[in-house]
Amino acid sequence: MSQATYTVQGMTCGHCVSSVTEEVEQIEGVRAVDVDLATGKVTVTSDRDLDVDEVRAAVTEAGYQLAS
Amino acid sequence: MSQATYTVQGMTCGHCVSSVTEEVEQIEGVRAVDVDLATGKVTVTSDRDLDVDEVRAAVTEAGYQLAS
Numbered sequence: 001m002s003q004a005t006y007t008v009q010g011m012t013c014g015h016c017v018s019s020v021t022e023e024v025e026q027i028e029g030v031r032a033v034d035v036d037l038a039t040g041k042v043t044v045t046s047d048r049d050l051d052v053d054e055v056r057a058a059v060t061e062a063g064y065q066l067a068s
Numbered sequence: 069m070s071q072a073t074y075t076v077q078g079m080t081c082g083h084c085v086s087s088v089t090e091e092v093e094q095i096e097g098v099r100a101v102d103v104d105l106a107t108g109k110v111t112v113t114s115d116r117d118l119d120v121d122e123v124r125a126a127v128t129e130a131g132y133q134l135a136s
Binding site for chain 2: 012
């Protein structure tokens with residue numbers, strides 16, 4: 001099991017959290033997504049190491065930005 | 069046709085706008101709902117005069133507050 005934390009910019013409410021969670025959950029191998037709205041920290045637990053570009057694509061698809 | 073403008077507190081993003089719009093549109097007689105996210109102003113066009121309590125209930129149902 002692998003775990004990594006990313007920072008997402010632009011989330012302002014619970015709907016934003018849901019959108020990001022839903023998109024990131026769709027990445028193959030992802031088992032859990034935990035979002036802290038106040039800090040923008042998104043912790044992803046997965047059964048393989050994720051490529052940051054996969055996470056970035058999911059976050060972009062949700063309408064937000066991964067902090068560089 | 070009747071038109072009135074209300075101020076809604078707590079909307080922070082387009083999802084919030086959608087939530088409020090959807091709930092207010094469900095009030096009987098409502099024909100159009102226009103939300104300005106920056107100001108929180110919600111303009112409602114309806115084919116009858118609305119009771120402010122109906123609007124307040126819809127906004128609350130969406131998870132936001134009507135400014136008093």
